[in-house]
Amino acid sequence: MTEDKPRLGVAMIGYAFMGRAHSQAWRNAHRFFDLPLEPHMTVLVGRDEQRASAAAKQLGWDSVETDWRRAIEREDVDVVDICTPGDTHAEIAIAALEAGKHVLVEKPMANTVAEAEAMTTAAVAARARGVQSMVGFTYRRVPAVRLAQRLVAEGRIGEVRQVRAQYLQDWLADAETPLSWRLDKEKAGSGALGDIGAHIIDLTQFITGQQLAGVSGMLDTFVTERPVAESFSGLHGTGGTERGPVTVDDAASFLGRLSSGAPAVFEASRFAWGRKNAIRIEVNGSTGSIAFDFEDMNVLHYYDATEPAETAGFHRILVTEPVHPYIEAWWPAGHGLGYEHGFVHQAVDLVRALGAGEQPTPSFEDGLHVQRVLDAIERSAAQNSTFTTIGD
Amino acid sequence: MTEDKPRLGVAMIGYAFMGRAHSQAWRNAHRFFDLPLEPHMTVLVGRDEQRASAAAKQLGWDSVETDWRRAIEREDVDVVDICTPGDTHAEIAIAALEAGKHVLVEKPMANTVAEAEAMTTAAVAARARGVQSMVGFTYRRVPAVRLAQRLVAEGRIGEVRQVRAQYLQDWLADAETPLSWRLDKEKAGSGALGDIGAHIIDLTQFITGQQLAGVSGMLDTFVTERPVAESFSGLHGTGGTERGPVTVDDAASFLGRLSSGAPAVFEASRFAWGRKNAIRIEVNGSTGSIAFDFEDMNVLHYYDATEPAETAGFHRILVTEPVHPYIEAWWPAGHGLGYEHGFVHQAVDLVRALGAGEQPTPSFEDGLHVQRVLDAIERSAAQNSTFTTIGD
Amino acid sequence: MTEDKPRLGVAMIGYAFMGRAHSQAWRNAHRFFDLPLEPHMTVLVGRDEQRASAAAKQLGWDSVETDWRRAIEREDVDVVDICTPGDTHAEIAIAALEAGKHVLVEKPMANTVAEAEAMTTAAVAARARGVQSMVGFTYRRVPAVRLAQRLVAEGRIGEVRQVRAQYLQDWLADAETPLSWRLDKEKAGSGALGDIGAHIIDLTQFITGQQLAGVSGMLDTFVTERPVAESFSGLHGTGGTERGPVTVDDAASFLGRLSSGAPAVFEASRFAWGRKNAIRIEVNGSTGSIAFDFEDMNVLHYYDATEPAETAGFHRILVTEPVHPYIEAWWPAGHGLGYEHGFVHQAVDLVRALGAGEQPTPSFEDGLHVQRVLDAIERSAAQNSTFTTIGD
Amino acid sequence: MTEDKPRLGVAMIGYAFMGRAHSQAWRNAHRFFDLPLEPHMTVLVGRDEQRASAAAKQLGWDSVETDWRRAIEREDVDVVDICTPGDTHAEIAIAALEAGKHVLVEKPMANTVAEAEAMTTAAVAARARGVQSMVGFTYRRVPAVRLAQRLVAEGRIGEVRQVRAQYLQDWLADAETPLSWRLDKEKAGSGALGDIGAHIIDLTQFITGQQLAGVSGMLDTFVTERPVAESFSGLHGTGGTERGPVTVDDAASFLGRLSSGAPAVFEASRFAWGRKNAIRIEVNGSTGSIAFDFEDMNVLHYYDATEPAETAGFHRILVTEPVHPYIEAWWPAGHGLGYEHGFVHQAVDLVRALGAGEQPTPSFEDGLHVQRVLDAIERSAAQNSTFTTIGD
Ligand SMILES: NC(=O)C1=CN([C@@H]2O[C@H](COP(=O)(O)OP(=O)(O)OC[C@H]3O[C@@H](n4cnc5c(N)ncnc54)[C@H](O)[C@@H]3O)[C@@H](O)[C@H]2O)C=CC1
Ligand SMILES: NC(=O)C1=CN([C@@H]2O[C@H](COP(=O)(O)OP(=O)(O)OC[C@H]3O[C@@H](n4cnc5c(N)ncnc54)[C@H](O)[C@@H]3O)[C@@H](O)[C@H]2O)C=CC1
Ligand SMILES: NC(=O)C1=CN([C@@H]2O[C@H](COP(=O)(O)OP(=O)(O)OC[C@H]3O[C@@H](n4cnc5c(N)ncnc54)[C@H](O)[C@@H]3O)[C@@H](O)[C@H]2O)C=CC1
Ligand SMILES: NC(=O)C1=CN([C@@H]2O[C@H](COP(=O)(O)OP(=O)(O)OC[C@H]3O[C@@H](n4cnc5c(N)ncnc54)[C@H](O)[C@@H]3O)[C@@H](O)[C@H]2O)C=CC1
Incomplete structure (x- = not known):
């Protein structure tokens, strides 16, 4: 059943509080919900190789990168999931969108309106190319x-x-x-x-x-x-x-x-x-x-x-x-x-939108x-x- | 026990929602609390004689006046309890204080700051003569x-x-x-x-x-x-x-x-x-x-x-x-x-303050x-x- | 309004916990509810004259008896309200019913089935003479x-x-x-x-x-x-x-x-x-x-x-x-x-039944x-x- | 980190309500808890091959058997997890214990005292050989x-x-x-x-x-x-x-x-x-x-x-x-x-007991x-x- 589905490679950046919650979502979403694509926990990104590797093993990611720029260029990555503090969101999200990767970025979207505007501009451009983006306001789920x-x-x-x-x-x-x-x-x-x-x-x-x-x-x-x-x-x-x-x-x-x-x-x-x-x-x-x-x-x-x-x-x-x-x-x-189920539902809604080629919500415009x-x-x-x- | 205590004659103006709640307080406070003075439900004031008389019978007041000015001049009245809408508070309260009667006025104290200031001026003057005043913020009780x-x-x-x-x-x-x-x-x-x-x-x-x-x-x-x-x-x-x-x-x-x-x-x-x-x-x-x-x-x-x-x-x-x-x-x-007990407690606190010759709270300054x-x-x-x- | 109603003289026996609650009911019921008869707090019964008198003053009863037998024979008494421990209920209730007084007895009705049966027999007989009886299961109210x-x-x-x-x-x-x-x-x-x-x-x-x-x-x-x-x-x-x-x-x-x-x-x-x-x-x-x-x-x-x-x-x-x-x-x-309102409602229901010449509930049969x-x-x-x- | 740990092969029998809950536990326990052994979702047992295969894919089990007897004999299976109705518990549990497999059996342990006694006898014998057993009273967790x-x-x-x-x-x-x-x-x-x-x-x-x-x-x-x-x-x-x-x-x-x-x-x-x-x-x-x-x-x-x-x-x-x-x-x-976390904790407690070579609780004696x-x-x-x- 699930094997026949196209794979969806995920790169997750940051592996602490949100990283653990998002991992739980990527690991379990397709076990309960019928999804059009099958998420793969492809690569976890952390700056310290040793700690990132330990986290990847613990959380179940297939590989590790220490530079997010490498991760967003990988062919086996379809979605970039940004679980780092706000000061990093804009740079990573814009680069990922430009690299043709769908983006899920944690809230708040950015640290300033200017950053959020730049991100939204990038999202609009990407959307035209079929590349989607979403902000992680989990409690909606x-x-x-x-x-x-x-x-x-x-x-x-x-x-x-x-x-x-x-x-x-x-x-x-x-x-x-x-x-x-x-x-x-x-x-x-x-x-x-x-x-x-x-x-x-x-x-x-x-x-x-x-x-x-x-x-x-x-x-x-x-x-x-x-x-x-x-x-x-x-x-x-x-x-x-x-x-x-x-x-x-x-x-x-x-x-x-x-x-x-x-x-x-x-x-x-x-x-x-x-x-x-x-x-x-x-x-x-x-x-x-x-x-x-x-x-x-x-x-x-x-x-x-x-x-x-x-x-x-x-x-x-x-x-x-x-x-x-x-x-x-x-x-x-x-x-x-419990708490983590909101993240599972977030993954479900995102994957379904991607499967349908639609803009998921909340969009970057919403986040802006x-x-x-x-x-x-x-x-x-x-x-x-x-x-x-x-x-x- | 209760008979030996000095009586405290009350005139209550208005006999609808608050009038009923205050009546319940005056009727019952000394049945549960040891008070220095014994409240008497002396006179109820209402503009329509017939309806006021019916209310007095129902609520247990000894007599009726149709003009509050008459009530505040009666010798058997020690406290004037104002249970009418805000537009009447200032005039009644000031007149009562000037007539040497303690005043309990419902909240909000007045409809304007100017009114409340005039009332407070009157209250300060009265206090110097041992005449007290209080605002009915019942929920404190x-x-x-x-x-x-x-x-x-x-x-x-x-x-x-x-x-x-x-x-x-x-x-x-x-x-x-x-x-x-x-x-x-x-x-x-x-x-x-x-x-x-x-x-x-x-x-x-x-x-x-x-x-x-x-x-x-x-x-x-x-x-x-x-x-x-x-x-x-x-x-x-x-x-x-x-x-x-x-x-x-x-x-x-x-x-x-x-x-x-x-x-x-x-x-x-x-x-x-x-x-x-x-x-x-x-x-x-x-x-x-x-x-x-x-x-x-x-x-x-x-x-x-x-x-x-x-x-x-x-x-x-x-x-x-x-x-x-x-x-x-x-x-x-x-x-x-239940709800009405706050009014009983209000009567208790007021009577105790009067018995002790002290300013009850909340004062007109508080109300102002x-x-x-x-x-x-x-x-x-x-x-x-x-x-x-x-x-x- | 209230004055024209026939009076209903009440004798209350016992003046501690229940005595205070019942007094509150007799004092206030007709202030809120339209009743066919007007309750009078005629006589309070207590074994110790001094304490009973103090209680009567505190609670607002017009007179005192130290022997309940005297109270149930008084002409100005229509209802006997029994607020004493269970071992006294049967004797007082039966005597009161036989004396032609309506009875309100606190719960449980009696200490034994035999007592409750005797009370019920007396109640049935009394009912035939228009004398009613009721058990004080207040929480129904x-x-x-x-x-x-x-x-x-x-x-x-x-x-x-x-x-x-x-x-x-x-x-x-x-x-x-x-x-x-x-x-x-x-x-x-x-x-x-x-x-x-x-x-x-x-x-x-x-x-x-x-x-x-x-x-x-x-x-x-x-x-x-x-x-x-x-x-x-x-x-x-x-x-x-x-x-x-x-x-x-x-x-x-x-x-x-x-x-x-x-x-x-x-x-x-x-x-x-x-x-x-x-x-x-x-x-x-x-x-x-x-x-x-x-x-x-x-x-x-x-x-x-x-x-x-x-x-x-x-x-x-x-x-x-x-x-x-x-x-x-x-x-x-x-x-x-609050708690005491159940007792007010009990008095209301009792007085209304008496006014209508009907058996109030719960009856002695219910209590039995x-x-x-x-x-x-x-x-x-x-x-x-x-x-x-x-x-x- | 986790890879170095000895593996613990699990065979799960039944894949409906409890099967899904237990799968969630086996899938996630070691992602959050530090366990002495690493659970592997080795084999799912269902009577209908096609439906069992679909379930295994959906829930993440590595293989499928249609006869539980085959599963309990497999070398790669260390724990038999019984998620079927009560009429099957005794037979499966006893056979599994005799085959040297640890057993987790859902509650109630059995349908009769006789069955539970037989199971307990088997459990006591197995325990002497280092083979443990446990009943699934999840709410303890x-x-x-x-x-x-x-x-x-x-x-x-x-x-x-x-x-x-x-x-x-x-x-x-x-x-x-x-x-x-x-x-x-x-x-x-x-x-x-x-x-x-x-x-x-x-x-x-x-x-x-x-x-x-x-x-x-x-x-x-x-x-x-x-x-x-x-x-x-x-x-x-x-x-x-x-x-x-x-x-x-x-x-x-x-x-x-x-x-x-x-x-x-x-x-x-x-x-x-x-x-x-x-x-x-x-x-x-x-x-x-x-x-x-x-x-x-x-x-x-x-x-x-x-x-x-x-x-x-x-x-x-x-x-x-x-x-x-x-x-x-x-x-x-x-x-x-949420609800399912009790099952994760159950898996954790079981794996820790197995790692320590101890009897987990509740034991079959408790279940009996x-x-x-x-x-x-x-x-x-x-x-x-x-x-x-x-x-x-
Ligand atoms: N949706 C929600 O309900 C929640 C959202 N968040 C959001 O998630 C984001 C992360 O928060 P937490 O996970 O709580 O923080 P955290 O402090 O627990 O984790 C941050 C992670 O980012 C990594 N990191 C930090 N700077 C980095 C960089 N320059 N490059 C690569 N990795 C870097 C850290 O090593 C760490 O793994 C924030 O934007 C926060 O607002 C946080 C909690 C709840
Ligand atoms: N402490 C508290 O929690 C509450 C306080 N209040 C206050 O109590 C006051 C009265 O409110 P309610 O009793 O709810 O109003 P209400 O409308 O139920 O009763 C007002 C009474 O005042 C009488 N009245 C009106 N104008 C009069 C006048 N010029 N002369 C004589 N009598 C007059 C009416 O005939 C009526 O009896 C207001 O100041 C209100 O804000 C009201 C409800 C709760
Ligand atoms: N309906 C309800 O929710 C409640 C009912 N009750 C019932 O009310 C009755 C009285 O209980 P409480 O008031 O709590 O007891 P209590 O101990 O507070 O009062 C009993 C009263 O009876 C008097 N008394 C005792 N023996 C007497 C006698 N032989 N002759 C005259 N007076 C006598 C005492 O002096 C005292 O005044 C009991 O039957 C009890 O079960 C009590 C509490 C709540
Ligand atoms: N710990 C807890 O809170 C709960 C425990 N349970 C217990 O779990 C057990 C299973 O209950 P549910 O999962 O709710 O039932 P279910 O009806 O949802 O699932 C039963 C499963 O057992 C399979 N099955 C039935 N007979 C079989 C057989 N002879 N051989 C192989 N497979 C067979 C069915 O195909 C199905 O997959 C029961 O003992 C029940 O009392 C159930 C719900 C909650």
Whole structure:
């Protein structure tokens, strides 16, 4: 069955947090989903040969390169999957697209609007040659989120009136958590804003089917100096005695307006003690509401205001039924999915689009818009929170 | 026991939603709490004699007046309890204070800063003569809220870093809900902003022990015309065929900064389908967090970041233990309280302050500050959400 | 309005936990509900004159008697409200009924089946003379419970297939909590079984509209000796150095069958650390389910299996809408009720039945059936949990 | 890194629901965990060559056999993983053990006590030869469950006093769900009892560290005839017009006593509308409680009664911290796991035991005890629920 399918060679750059999550996706997607192409874990790229080789063995990649430029030129590579910090995205993505490789780049797409624009220009040009590109806003692929999008698109909550969204973590709340690239503006572009705020911007736009038209923002850095990391892996590190500056925001708070004019309220923080990965979004429409919290990721709450008052109430939908997005491929009802499944679904959607010769979503244009929102928030924050329109 | 205590004659003006809640408080407070003075339900004031008399019988008031001016001059009246719409607060409160009567005025204190300033001037003068005044921010008296305040004051979450607060209702989400005074700027001053936004401003200031120093806001009116009410009671009415304009905001979204500089995110809406009276506040500090939702009013969630990670997690505190605020007077653990208990506690706190000859809280100064915050939000909203400092 | 109504003189016996709850009901019921008769708090009965007088003043009763026999003979007394431990119920209730007074007796109705039978005989005889009687299974009057009953009766979950019910508290989990009458078989009849197990038996029968036909039970006493109380009030006391025996069960676990044959699983415990007053009942029918937990007493969960799978899920019904049982008399949606409101509703239902000259529910026959279930559980537990049929 | 490790050849028999879950485990365990042996997906066994070959390709197995006897004789096979219905377990397991292969057999271990005894005899004999065996009670490997076990073992809730456990599903609540092997006593041994009741028996014993000593049970079949399946896969099938009998129980309700004498209350049902895979267990000890619900599988609730009452409350532990069982190998805090991770952990624990030459748990002795409990429940149910001691 699977052997007859054309192969899709993947080169993955970076092999830490996202590298492991993407590897899990490439390894398993075709085991559960019927795909038009069969992904091959062709080459893993890392700068240190020894560590990269160890990672390749551990994660199941066939070969290793230490220079991403070599990887993107390989004939057996069809897709370049960029899992490195934001400062590297533009250069790698543009080169890969120009080399005729499809690109999946992690979010946020880039560190600046200028980079994102250059990437989008390259993507448009490549698309004309049948070369596709996509940004890794994985949380769109959580079944409950996709169900939310579907219900809104079908008019099940009427016209969108208000959105509230929060992304709350607490891994930086301890002032002794050491520095890492995420706290360095050069590497990360911004702090909570781009790292997690970008997700709730994307989710809002995805679920409502609208774009943010303007924002009013406020940025805060609570801890301005931290231990320099002796080692760091994932979100956890060990600090030494030396201290260095934090050059990004610790929390971003912003108001926004959707293209329809509907107001939205956002907050992204890595300082909310007790909230580990609480991605919450609630949309109120003229005839109902939907609400989601990633801390209970297999559940969507849906309120249908057209129901009789006697029994109206938020439906706690356990999004594990065969009729729910992506679920049929997995387990029986009630046997919930976990974090990594979003990455599997991302691979599935990408491979299906490639098989069909179509542009996957979110596109680089979508990613560019998120980048512009991030930029507008920073500009607003620098100007007394004045409402700032998002340009094209 | 109770008979020997000095009597405290109460005159209550207005006898609808708040009138019923306050009556319940005056009727029951001394049945559960040991009070220095014994409240008497002396006189109810209503403009229509017949309806006021019926209400007095129903609610248990000894007599009726149709002109509040008469009531505040009666010798057997010690406290004037103002339960009418905001446009009447200033005139009644000032006259009552000048007549030497203690005043309890419902929130928001007034419809404008100017009114609130005049009331405060009167209150300061009266206080010098031993005449006290208080604003009815009842939700401070929910045991879980008071516990939150206590934990924060005791340093149990460290230094306050962030606040998020929402007050969500849905009784206006139906575009056919008819007009009432709450949708009329003349009567109400503002819409969701002053009606429910005022509560979360007060709660934030109460729990953190800080004041808001500045805000950036956005106001929205989703439904601009509604049926004129044929009858209206509480939050529910019946509309006719005629339509009239809504002259206030339907939703208020705003960012703020506390005096310490800590950021806060707020939202007040009467359009959030499925949320009936969801007053939510979460405060993140440097060593912990507290979270509250009035939809589960007997519970406080508390995260203590100094606990070992193995068993750390939000404590779901059922705030019904004898050690919890106000609870000893009521029922055994687990036998929760309801909405109206906040009003009983308000009466208790007021009577105790009067018995001790002390200024109860929240004072008119506190109410005036909330009024200034409301005003600053309106000004910010009118100026592209520009951050607006709250003056004195 | 209220003055024109015939008065209903109440004599209440016992003035501690239940005495305070019933007083709150008699004081407030007619303030919110339109009643055919106006309750008067005529006389409070307590054995110690001084303490009874203090209680009467505190709680608002007009007079005091130290002998209940005197109270039931007073002309100004129409209803005798029995709030004393179970060992006194039969004697007082029978005497009151014979004296021509309506009776409200707290649950469990009696300490033995024989007592309950005698009481029922007296009640039947009295009923023929227009004298009514009722047992205080208050939790039936929680709006969410009554809504559950209504939905089941309307066929909204189809045919009842299974019930699970728990009543969990933890006030005895501490082995140093001192002895009180609830731990003395002479006074209380049984332990967790009759004290709280009786409630879930009644709730099951009330919600399903069926009776339990047989049971299989298990009783446990975890702490067999405790300090003798130096003082005790409500569920809390202070112990001395002396110790005495616990003569009742600490936990009751039992299986049952309803008249239809449907199985039910029950558990009553006062040793479940962290559960304060968790009364939980879930009923599964052929087309849906309902679930309730008193720790969230204003909520009913309802699953309608006829809804499309895409959005099916337990509805979290906030039982605070005007269309919900008892709610119209209270506050707007979302402004929840508390523990004591069940007692207000009980008074309302009783007074309305008396006004209409009808038998209120639950009747003494209903109470007798519960008593037979309790008895069958004890017999089953004594016979290796053998299934024991409940006779008539 | 991984290549240098000795290989562990796996033969898996059956490739439907469990086959897919186990494949996912064998495919991924060594990608996240450091294992002493490297699992190879050597051979998949299915009776239909074509379908088995398709499954092997889909799931990633190297080869196929249509007769399990051939598979267990292959030199490249070290472990036989039995994922077939219960009627086949004994024969395959015994043969495999005798052929010197380690065995992992799905739960319940067998359809009768006699089979389980024979299997255990074989396992004991094999163990002496270094050949190990294990039963697939996967839910033990949910991190929150393992944490519960650890806390209980460490005395964090004191002495165990009470247990309540439920396993609720609803996939049979619809009377038109067609027949499948799970409804056929010949194939399945029993119904809800063995299918899901076995899990909560095992979890209770695992978490408390005790065995059930006796039980009192009740079995029910609500729907006695169903459509004969035209096709069936997982828990879902399509029925034809023909009907056939259900020969097993639909629900099992039972009381039990642990070896210490502590009472426990159980319920297993596939008819609880709205509950999809609700495995709930709560243990109350002398100084605390733990509670778990698989519908929220990444959370453990823990109540510590030694905490001051002011802030005591169930800790909602998000079991996603590096200090939690199994978590370090996965994702950062808050990035929860799903259903299939239990199977990965099962493979990890098995491979580690095999690497260390140790008996993995649960052993066949453990499985046999569960079988005896199942049997005792059936005998009790047949004898008026009389308490039935579990023999050796
Ligand atoms: N979709 C999502 O939910 C998430 C997305 N991300 C995004 O994924 C990207 C990577 O983040 P993490 O995996 O968390 O970071 P990480 O720090 O765990 O891993 C970064 C990897 O990139 C490698 N790397 C760094 N600079 C490189 C260079 N110049 N050339 C080659 N390799 C280089 C590092 O060696 C490491 O393997 C970021 O853009 C981040 O924003 C991260 C976490 C979640
Ligand atoms: N603390 C809290 O949580 C709440 C506070 N409020 C505040 O309480 C006040 C009253 O609100 P509601 O009771 O909800 O309104 P409502 O419309 O239910 O009742 C208003 C009452 O005032 C009377 N009234 C109106 N104008 C009057 C006048 N000129 N002279 C004498 N009586 C007059 C009306 O006849 C009616 O009895 C408002 O300031 C409102 O903001 C309202 C609800 C909750
Ligand atoms: N419906 C419900 O939810 C509840 C019902 N109850 C029931 O209410 C009854 C009373 O329980 P609590 O109020 O909790 O007990 P308690 O101990 O708080 O009060 C008992 C009262 O009865 C008085 N008393 C005792 N023996 C007496 C006698 N021989 N003559 C006159 N007075 C006597 C005591 O002085 C005290 O005032 C019991 O039957 C109990 O089962 C109790 C709690 C809740
Ligand atoms: N640990 C857990 O949580 C779970 C355990 N199970 C257990 O796993 C076992 C299998 O159940 P499912 O996978 O759900 O059933 P299933 O019906 O989905 O799969 C059974 C598989 O066994 C094969 N099979 C049946 N008879 C066979 C035979 N004689 N020889 C070779 N293959 C045969 C079928 O072709 C099919 O591939 C059962 O013992 C069940 O109790 C099932 C579900 C969950």
